[in-house]
Amino acid sequence: MAAIEILGLEKTYMVGFWRKRPKRALQPLHLTVEEGEIFGFLGPNGAGKTTTLKMLMGLVFPTAGSARILGHDWTDPEVKAQIGFLPEQPYFYDYLTAHELLDYYGQLSGVPGKDRKRRIEEVLQRVGLTDIKGVQLRKFSKGMLQRAGIAQAILHNPKLVFFDEPMSGLDPLGRREVRDLMEQLKQEGKTVFFSTHILSDAEALCDRVAIIHKGELRGVGAVADLTATVQGKVEVIWQGTEVPASMKALGAECHITGDTVRAVIPENQQDAAIDALRRERIRLIALTPLRTSLEAYFVEKLQLPQSAEEKTLGTAV
């Protein structure tokens, strides 16, 4: 069963003083996220990521389309007991302490009273919020608020978690911890859907990604597949401080860094390159096919021309 099935969700806002000018925030979006995967929803700022998440959470109503979450209609409020949501730059009731906030959210999510206290301690420990008893959220730093936000999203042990820019506001250590947490959630069999514009996070974490730009889905696929595309070139790295003439003759693009040389040559020249290095008695360190990075794929997808329909409607920025 798919964890999320987005069936043509689209959103057009009417803007202008008389609200007569349509501005499309999201073109009809079709997307399926399988259970148990970490799915990255990538796109630059203003691409439509948050709009999509808000529609799935029932905060914004779509102009058309529907969705199914965990096999149920996405408007069914009871489905929400099985999902967790971390909004972008979360802000909470600042007069509450983290314990009170989580207790309140636990009540709303239907966590039984006897389990609530234990769960609260567990999730606070898990997100690294300790020694905060009695401290109101108004005294929390941005990073601490983000951690409290993650805690409230996983408090009720949901099957599916939506994170909107979860690394926002976190220092490098915090980002690492959140990445680890997301991997743990996956190991527990949960599905994680997160939006980000930080590609390194997506590349390190995601099973699959979708790329959205100007409200339009530009590409979707497994990270391993997207980055497996061989460009018909290989990368050769050897020990040395200079480039032999025989390598130059192969048309290698060479870069010398310290005592290593990195060269990129056409794939059909790799045997000749190895022979050349052997003849010169140079120590070969690595020879690897050159793969497309997620960043290169992302940039390529962003540069695709906008669809004709989109040009007529305009998109939200």
Add this chain to the structure above:
Amino acid sequence: MSPRIAYIAANTFREAVRDRVLYNLIAFALLLSGAAIFVGQISIDIERLVVINLGLTAVSLFGVVIAIFIGIGLVSKEIEKRTLYTVLSRPVRRWEFIVGKFFGLAGTLVVNTFFMAIGVFGALLYVAHKFSKPDALILVALYFIVLEFLIICSLALLFSSFSSPLLSAVFAFSLFVIGSFADDLRGFAGMAHGITRWVATGAAYLVPNFSALNVISAVAHQQAMSSQLILQNTLYALFYTAMALSGAVLIFERRNLK
């Protein structure tokens, strides 16, 4: 009742307490004790009348100000600060949120009124030295004041569900002022002719009739309250509150939380 409504109401009450809303009781206590001492010195035989009038009017005004100024932010503040996102992404229906907020604010005002009522009776005891049977009528006046608060809370919530806090405050306060003169408006409608009569009659029945709920002067003059009036005012206030809350729910159910 859904337990979620109770949780939202309890959190709204806690917010009001932590935002030091009940501190108004200190101002009220100072006002009333000052007035009791002052009245005791300058009034002859009308101390009771003055204290009841002043005390109940203060209870009403303090409550109205709280109802408007908290009520107008109940929804808009949650949208603006985005605290609503993590509530509505749980199994909470939008109508439950509105009703929970209403009960939270209404609860705050009932608690506030309870303490103020103790103050009024305390001041009365101070100036009159004992309670008399007609003083029980004060409870009826307090009950009507609470009914008035329910209407104002629901109106503030209604405006808060689609408008900015500033405009909501203007709308709610305007309705409170107009509603306080609802009887006069109805009298004017009765005297008018043609289209003016239709407009005035429509307006007179649309605005909340706060003048019917204001029995402070009658209570101070020890006039009896009929059970029919109590029943009529109760039904009217509950009906008006339910209508305003339904309006708030209808608007909020369709609202995009950008």
